[in-house]
Amino acid sequence: MNLRSSPLLFMEGQDQETPPLPLPVPSPPTNPSFLFAQPHLPSPNSSLIFPNISHSQPLVLQDNLHDLVGLFSAPPPTPSGIPNIAHDNTNDQIMMPSLETAPLTISDNAVAPSPEEVAIKDKIRRAASSSSKNRKNTVPKVVFQTRSPDDILDDGYRWRKYGQKSVKNSKYPRSYYRCSHHTCNVKKQVQRLSKDTSIVVTTYEGIHNHPCEKLMETLSPLLEQIQFLTRPVLM
């Protein structure tokens, strides 16, 4: 895992004057089930956007937990023995299990959005607007801004690139990826900002219908051990 970012969060539709919502800071992960937590979005098409990244208190993802997108994945099937826990309904919070607990701050010197940021927000706004007219088309979208030298962030899933386009007002092309899992049609778009070339904007569209492979790889020995320790003992 090579993400080094300090995301902020605001909900789609929020205007520039409204300060972004600080991301709720979760407790340290104490239960593997947190790894399958899902974001609690106010509406099916609302989007999470991590806007200007603050340098003041960088969040660091734990190296032994690979699942960033797993936050937005469907819970695994229960027969696997992994309990299903989604978001914290009582506190209406998004659980961010893979993040260390560093308080999130809003950047004081936030700058005007770049053309790419404006385009991305416009695109999401249009998508939300059109889908509000047609409620059947409810594909959740999540937008991350991450400060990383790598275009491709290791989010634990396998992706197949199916297109690349140069985008207006951007000197960097936008890449289009689909989840390689045969039954999963989650897509993501990756684009580097020309205003700040250290920032990569990743847009996830859809929800994985399978557990994160790398995560399961990491967890399976642990789960086997738990199952062994909690097995019924014959007297």
Place this chain on the structure above:
DNA sequence: CGACTTTGACCAGCGC
């Protein structure tokens, strides 16, 4: 040989 990337072509939506 299978999985993946590259890249030009095609198509749909939107604004004028």
Place this chain on the structure above:
DNA sequence: GCGCTGGTCAAAGTCG
């Protein structure tokens, strides 16, 4: 209707 733009397709190429 036309042109622009973004998203997807699919054939060819690459890699392990």
